[in-house]
Amino acid sequence: MKPDPIAERLGKIAIPQVTNEAHKRRLKLALLDARRSAWWGTLLIALPALFLTAVFLQYGLGVGPFFDPLERFIFAPIRHSGARWLEPLLLFVLPLIAFVVNLLSVTHFSVTPGRDEFVVTVAVKRRWWNWIVVGLSGMIVAVIFLYAVKGDR
Amino acid sequence: MANDEPLHTSARSNTPEAFGSLYEQYYSQIFGYVYRRILHWETAQDIAAEVFLKAYKSFWRFRWSSIPIGAWFYRIATNEVNMFFRVGKHRRDVSLTELLDKEGFDAPDARTTESEKANAERELQRSQDFLLVQAQVRALPAKYQDVIALRYFEGKSIREITEILGKGEGTIKSLLSRGLEKIRKKLPLDATE
Numbered sequence: 001m002k003p004d005p006i007a008e009r010l011g012k013i014a015i016p017q018v019t020n021e022a023h024k025r026r027l028k029l030a031l032l033d034a035r036r037s038a039w040w041g042t043l044l045i046a047l048p049a050l051f052l053t054a055v056f057l058q059y060g061l062g063v064g065p066f067f068d069p070l071e072r073f074i075f076a077p078i079r080h081s082g083a084r085w086l087e088p089l090l091l092f093v094l095p096l097i098a099f100v101v102n103l104l105s106v107t108h109f110s111v112t113p114g115r116d117e118f119v120v121t122v123a124v125k126r127r128w129w130n131w132i133v134v135g136l137s138g139m140i141v142a143v144i145f146l147y148a149v150k151g152d153r
Numbered sequence: 154m155a156n157d158e159p160l161h162t163s164a165r166s167n168t169p170e171a172f173g174s175l176y177e178q179y180y181s182q183i184f185g186y187v188y189r190r191i192l193h194w195e196t197a198q199d200i201a202a203e204v205f206l207k208a209y210k211s212f213w214r215f216r217w218s219s220i221p222i223g224a225w226f227y228r229i230a231t232n233e234v235n236m237f238f239r240v241g242k243h244r245r246d247v248s249l250t251e252l253l254d255k256e257g258f259d260a261p262d263a264r265t266t267e268s269e270k271a272n273a274e275r276e277l278q279r280s281q282d283f284l285l286v287q288a289q290v291r292a293l294p295a296k297y298q299d300v301i302a303l304r305y306f307e308g309k310s311i312r313e314i315t316e317i318l319g320k321g322e323g324t325i326k327s328l329l330s331r332g333l334e335k336i337r338k339k340l341p342l343d344a345t346e
Contacts, residue, residue: 006337010305016280018188018273022266023198024180031209032173 037105041098041133047074048091048140092144099137106130165217172212176205179226182307186227189306190234190298192277192287194270200237204230224316227303231317235295289339290332297332300325 054066078086106125113119165171183204188197207229215225277284283306290301299318303309309317314325 004333006333006340010286010301010333010336013283013286013305014280015306015308016189016273016276016283018185018269018276019181020184020188020198020201020266020269020273022269023184023201027180027202027205028173028176031176031205032169036169 037101038127038129038133041102041130041137044094044098045133045137045140048095048144049136051075051091052140052143088148092141092148095137095140095144098133099141102130102133102137106134167213167215169209172209175222175226179223180205182223183226183230186302186307187230187234188273189283189287190302191237192284194273196237200230200233204233207233220316220319224313227307227309227317228319231299231303235299238295238298286336286340289336292339293332293335296328297335300328301332301336304329 050066051070054064054070058064058067075087078084078090106127107122180201184197184201187200187204188194191197191200204226208226215222220228287306290298293301300314303314303317304311311322311325311329315322318325320328
C-alpha cells in the first residue's frame with residue numbers, strides 16, 4: 001500500500017522537547033513529601049504521647065486506667081530485659097526525630113546570593129497535620145528532657 | 154507504553170512510595186505532552202499538577218491488570234487537556250499555584266522556572282513545522298486532536314492509543330485517517346516542506 005504523504009510528513013516533524021525540573025520538584029514536594037513525614041511522625045510519637053497522657057491522667061487527675069498496663073506490658077519488660085536504652089529511644093529520640101523531620105518538611109530555606117549580601121528566604125507550609133506533629137513531638141521532647149534534667153524518677 | 158512499565162513486580166504496588174517512583178518516571182512525558190497540546194507554559198504546569206494530583210488521589214484503587222500505568226497517566230492528561238479546551242480559560246479545580254499556596258510555599262526557584270520556560274519557547278521557535286501542524290490540529294474536534302497528537306507528537310503506537318483512549322483499534326485508525334484527511338485540506342504538503 002502506498003504510504004499516505006501527509007502521515008509521512010507528520011511522522012518526520014521535529015517535535016519540541018521540553019523539561020520542567022523546577023515544577024517537577026515543587027509538585028512532588030507538595031504531593032508526597034509532607035504527607036509522608038506527617039505519617040511517620042505520627043507513628044513515632046504515638047507511644048510517647050500515650051505514655052505522657054497516661055502519666056498526666058494518673059498523677060495529675062488521679063485517674064489511671066492506662067498507666068499501669070503501659071508500665072506493666074511495655075516499660076517494665078524493657079527495663080528488665082537489659083535493653084534500657086530502648087526507653088530513652090522510644091520516649092525521647094524518636095519524638096525528636098519526628099520533630100526535626102516534620103519541621104524540615106514544613107519549612108523551606110532558599111539563599112539567593114546578591115552583590116553584597118545573601119538574601120535568605122524562609123517559606124513556611126500551611127500543612128496542619130505536620131504542624132500538629134511538630135507541636136506534639138516538641139512538647140513530648142521538652143517534657144521528657146525537663147523530667148530527665150530534674151532527675152525526678 | 155509497555156516498555157515504560159515498571160520492571161519489578163515490587164514496584165507494582167499502590168503505595169505513596171510506588172507513586173513517587175512512577176511520578177519520577179512519567180512527569181516529563183506528561184508535562185511535555187500537555188505542553189505540546191496547550192503551548193502555554195503556566196497552563197501546562199497547572200494541568201500537569203492536576204493530572205498528578207488526580208492520579209495520586211485515585212492511585213490506591215488503580216488496578217495494575219486493567220491498563221498499563223503509562224496509559225493511565227496519559228488518559229488522565231488527555232481528559233484534562235480536553236476539559237481545558239472545552240471549558241476554556243482557567244476554570245480549574247486546582248492549579249499548582251493554588252496547590253502550593255495551600256501548602257504554604259511561594260516560588261523559591263522562580264529563576265530556574267523562567268530559564269526552563271525560555272528554553273521551551275526557544276525550542277518551539279526552532280520547530281516552526283511543528284507549530285504549523287499543531288495550529289491545524291488544534292482547529293479539529295477534540296477526538297481527532299487526541300489521536301493525532303498521541304500518534305505524531307508523542308510517537309505512540311495504535312495499540313498504545315487504544316489503551317490511552319479506551320477505544321477499539323478500528324475506531325482509532327478511522328479517527329486517525331479522518332483527522333489526517335481534514336488536515337490535508339488545510340495543510341498543503343508543500344507548505345510543510
